[in-house]
Amino acid sequence: MSPTTVCVADVTILHIRGNPPPVFRLTDRFREDRSMAKQSKAQKDTMERVMHEFEHGELKMRGGRTVKNPKQAIAIGLQEAGASKDRSRSQNRRSLQRTKRKERRGETARAAAEGRRNDPTANPDKKTRAALYAEARRRDIPGRSKMNRDELARALGR
Known part of the structure; x- marks a missing residue:
């Protein structure tokens, strides 16, 4: 069986049938593409953290339910990273600032699961x-x- 690769916003989802869960890798494939906005280091780090939480089953929706759909995880990551195309530039900036404050305070699922370093x-x-x-x-x-x-x-x- 051949692997299926789907590219969505600097995240490559590599899924080999019969071998769940899918593997996520951040790629630089879209660097040449002029239509996509360039992500900052903070945005990349946030996307990486969200995908890590998703892979380990720690990513939650607002209602507290675990996210199981990879596309939903990517949408949450883009929103938290302030890279959503559906929001204005100022809303995206506020989203990224809110996320970074949350990460510094250790209020992310990843920090809770791995133990807070700055506790x-x-x-x-x-x-x-x-x-x-x-x-x-x-x-x-x-x-x-x-x-x-x-x-x-x-x-x-x-």
Whole structure:
């Protein structure tokens, strides 16, 4: 049996009959095509993350149901990456910014499944700025609102 290849927006879906799940690869095939907009590195990274979540069964729709259709996964990836052709440039920019904020906070399915690297609760000695600020507020330390995390820790004598 020969493999079936489908190209959609810089993602190649290689599906060999009888061997699910399909394999996804980001390609540079559309670089020569002038009709498609060039994706930024942030957009590519987001598409890569979404396809990774889809391959591992972690990609969810709004209702919480798992995405099973590869075309739906690509549509979600394009929307999150801010590369949707159905939305305006400003809406796409906002979508990408929202997605990047979500990724930085570790609120993606991939981060939840693989464990958050920047998890402030992972190191019990290192409290978050919010926790330090709350303690500084209880102790009534002056100038606490303008302090960053390290300054709050110093002021509290940690």
